[in-house]
Ligand code: NAD
């Protein structure tokens with residue numbers, strides 16, 4: 001990964017107001033699969049069978065098995081150096097906010113305080129009928145809701161559901177105000193998060209291991225792994 005001194009100046013302009021948009025590629029170095037690259041979830045499972053409101057209604061067993069697998073998988077994972085650098089940058093006053101499509105909660109675990117979870121958080125468990133809060137253990141053991149007997153689900157946003165309003169509004173606010181938007185580890189395939197980067201008047205940087213053709217609208221494109229690129233930039237700041 002080569003990040004030149006010139007490239008890094010984008011990051012270190014004094015009192016730069018910058019925000020980030022991250023996706024599943026931010027967590028693959030923590031051994032969490034993403035969705036659309038060759039090892040991604042959607043290469044093995046059709047998202048329509050497990051990640052839609054229809055799936056939750058029509059085949060709860062498949063839905064439950066998929067999310068239980070992801071919750072158990074997360075138990076063996078933790079934030080990597082890239083997450084830690086972003087928390088360090090927030091403490092140094094570089095980062096105003098992180099909007100993430102990830103549901104693993106790793107930006108907060110690493111120490112970032114200003115995090116907006118556009119697609120919810122997999123550890124927030126509730127009843128799909130009455131929305132009562134439940135525990136991860138109850139979901140994993142496939143208990144029914146103790147209030148109404150309904151099925152339990154994680155608080156992630158499924159295909160077809162709308163994003164949490166406060167996360168979306170806050171993300172839009174910060175991105176519009178930003179001098180610099182850094183997008184890390186997302187294919188930008190999923191609406192409406194994919195529209196966020198073009199809503200800024202500031203500069204835009206795209207850090208990703210796969211660069212598809214329509215990324216030219218970014219001011220700077222860095223092909224590389226999130227953790228490696230962030231480490232290189234951090235050394236230059
Ligand atoms: P969609 O119906 O457009 O997406 C259906 C499928 O197409 C998904 O696999 C999606 O990844 C894919 N897709 C979406 N845009 C694409 C594009 N430009 N090129 C290629 N493939 C594309 O929309 P959706 O993603 O199902 O989202 C519908 C609603 O679900 C939105 O309101 C969104 O807020 C919400 N939502 C979706 C996701 C998600 O993972 N897709 C997550 C959170 C929220």
Ligand code: APR
Pocket residue numbers: 022023024025026028029034035036037040047051101102119184185186187188189190207208209210224225226227
């Ligand atoms: N560093 C940088 N980029 C990476 C890394 C890494 N270590 N690992 C993977 N990537 C890149 C992949 O090449 C891919 O382009 O990150 C991108 C991840 O894209 P997706 O797998 O599509 O994940 P994401 O964009 O977050 O998906 C958005 O789709 O199904 C949904 O709700 C789900 O939030 C998710 C949404």
